[in-house]
Amino acid sequence: MAIGGRATNPVVAVVFVLSLWISAIPADAGDNNPVFQPCADTKIQRKDGFTFGIAFSDRDSFFFNGTQLSPCDSRLSLASKGAQLAVFRPKVDEISLLTINTTTSFAPVTSGGFMVVFAGRKYAARSFPIFVGNTSYVVTSFTLVLEFQKGTLQNLYWKRDGCASCSGKSNFVCLSKQDCAIKTSSCKGQGGSVDCSIGIQLTFSGTDKHYAVLNSWYEVSNLRQYSLYGLYSNLRDSLTSQYHNVF
Numbered sequence: 001m002a003i004g005g006r007a008t009n010p011v012v013a014v015v016f017v018l019s020l021w022i023s024a025i026p027a028d029a030g031d032n033n034p035v036f037q038p039c040a041d042t043k044i045q046r047k048d049g050f051t052f053g054i055a056f057s058d059r060d061s062f063f064f065n066g067t068q069l070s071p072c073d074s075r076l077s078l079a080s081k082g083a084q085l086a087v088f089r090p091k092v093d094e095i096s097l098l099t100i101n102t103t104t105s106f107a108p109v110t111s112g113g114f115m116v117v118f119a120g121r122k123y124a125a126r127s128f129p130i131f132v133g134n135t136s137y138v139v140t141s142f143t144l145v146l147e148f149q150k151g152t153l154q155n156l157y158w159k160r161d162g163c164a165s166c167s168g169k170s171n172f173v174c175l176s177k178q179d180c181a182i183k184t185s186s187c188k189g190q191g192g193s194v195d196c197s198i199g200i201q202l203t204f205s206g207t208d209k210h211y212a213v214l215n216s217w218y219e220v221s222n223l224r225q226y227s228l229y230g231l232y233s234n235l236r237d238s239l240t241s242q243y244h245n246v247f
């Protein structure tokens with residue numbers, strides 16, 4: 001199970017950060033995808049690794065002249081706006097939970113409070129900017145769908161559950177009827193004791209380059225009702241059970 005992740009240093013230039021990253025990720029067994037950069041195109045098959053990036057910044061900085069561009073596009077000049085970049089390489093069609101540990105140095109709130117997931121150059125895909133947090137609230141749990149057609153990434157989108165996951169939990173509030181959030185002041189490093197690290201549930205849909213169907217999304221929609229975090233017993237302790245213990 002691909003669990004883990006990290007936030008890299010500020011985006012000095014995307015290319016610079018990426019070259020650091022290439023040496024940092026070894027290819028896994030069964031991974032035949034030679035592309036390790038998020039700002040490049042590739043065609044995947046099941047069991048390949050697939051590299052994508054997540055940029056953290058304020059909402060406006062993802063737009064140029066009214067149009068949302070890929071963070072790979074230099075016209076956004078995200079680096080000069082203090083954006084932060086994280087790069088991941090999960091295995092295609094495996095249900096994975098990525099974590100970004102925010103208890104140490106990386107704080108999405110001070111990096112603008114929104115994130116965009118992106119990959120590709122000619123076939124560039126990017127999610128819409130989603131709210132991660134501000135000085136009042138933080139959202140810690142996300143579901144991302146990566147949709148491929150014949151192995152080429154077509155679409156990246158956030159799946160929201162309309163706050164179903166926070167019903168009955170008094171320490172959560174539902175923002176805009178779609179995101180469960182926790183008070184920033186409850187978080188470690190902000191005066192509280194909750195580990196407000198970000199967890200991103202990944203699922204894959206569509207087809208790989210051999211037309212094999214990617215169906216982890218199907219599994220997840222069935223599992224959803226039983227709480228996805230139940231799949232990750234080691235993380236459950238660090239991320240979710242704390243909500244029951246702390247308050």
Ligand SMILES: *[C@@H]1O[C@H](CO)[C@@H](O)[C@H](O)[C@H]1NC(C)=O
Binds near residue numbers: 065
């Ligand atoms: C911004 O958009 C307007 C209207 O679409 C267009 O006329 C203008 O040339 C664009 N400016 C730049 C710098 O792309």
Ligand SMILES: *[C@@H]1O[C@H](CO)[C@@H](O)[C@H](O)[C@H]1NC(C)=O
Binds near residue numbers: 195238239
């Ligand atoms: C984040 O890092 C801290 C310090 O290393 C650790 O105690 C904590 O368990 C980590 N949280 C997650 C979710 O990995």
Ligand SMILES: *[C@@H]1O[C@H](CO)[C@@H](O)[C@H](O)[C@H]1NC(C)=O
Binds near residue numbers: 133134135136137175
């Ligand atoms: C934080 O975000 C929430 C939800 O978008 C909003 O209601 C609130 O006013 C924001 N607080 C600050 C201090 O910006």
